[in-house]
Amino acid sequence: MSKMRIGHGYDVHCLGEGEGIHLCGVWIPCSYCLIAHSDGDVALHALCDALLGALALGDIGKHFPDTDPRYKGADSGKLLAHCYQLIRVAGYQLANADITIAAQTPRLADYILLMRESIAKLIAVDVNQISVKATTTEKLGFVGRSEGIAVDAVVLLEHNDVN
Numbered sequence: 001m002s003k004m005r006i007g008h009g010y011d012v013h014c015l016g017e018g019e020g021i022h023l024c025g026v027w028i029p030c031s032y033c034l035i036a037h038s039d040g041d042v043a044l045h046a047l048c049d050a051l052l053g054a055l056a057l058g059d060i061g062k063h064f065p066d067t068d069p070r071y072k073g074a075d076s077g078k079l080l081a082h083c084y085q086l087i088r089v090a091g092y093q094l095a096n097a098d099i100t101i102a103a104q105t106p107r108l109a110d111y112i113l114l115m116r117e118s119i120a121k122l123i124a125v126d127v128n129q130i131s132v133k134a135t136t137t138e139k140l141g142f143v144g145r146s147e148g149i150a151v152d153a154v155v156l157l158e159h160n161d162v163n
């Protein structure tokens with residue numbers, strides 16, 4: 001296997017009426033919820049898929065089936081930590097991650113640093129290795145109609161013995 005690996009993840013969850021949403025492990029109070037089997041943290045799910053994809057380890061649904069009652073209401077931070085542990089066991093570590101959250105609402109600007117810090121803490125990396133960005137879709141499509149939130153995540157992994 002080569003010394004550097006790139007991975008991409010993408011996830012979407014529907015928005016419903018609620019009192020808040022989890023994004024990147026941060027609770028964001030608002031008049032929505034994210035509909036899911038787990039806690040609905042669509043951003044952490046995309047990041048899990050990017051990590052798994054980088055080493056061709058399948059996807060989040062393979063590792064944590066949404067038919068398994070153990071994952072009902074699951075803390076996605078724990079799922080992320082598990083995925084990153086698989087990466088570490090394979091001899092790799094994160095170089096950097098870049099996450100783009102497409103959400104018409106709620107406004108996320110005030111939470112960006114908290115989200116970066118949250119991910120960095122969950123997988124014990126430096127906050128400067130983690131980028132989180134937000135964009136609306138200018139009211140176009142399902143994101144623009146506030147029917148759901150979509151997230152893209154890209155990661156670069158480097159092997160521990162890279163020289």
Ligand SMILES: Nc1ccn([C@@H]2O[C@H](COP(=O)(O)O)[C@@H](O)[C@H]2O)c(=O)n1
Binds near residue numbers: 103134137
């Ligand atoms: N849910 C969101 C979406 C976007 N932002 C911030 O607004 C700025 C403009 O976004 P565009 O839709 O024009 O890409 C940008 O700085 C985003 O970070 C936000 O805070 N919350």
Ligand SMILES: C[C@@]1(CO)OP(=O)(O)OP(=O)(O)OC[C@H]1O
Binds near residue numbers: 011039041061063068
């Ligand atoms: C996270 C899991 C856990 O049961 O369920 P959901 O919260 O529905 O999220 P999804 O993005 O569909 O990924 C599948 C499952 O791994």
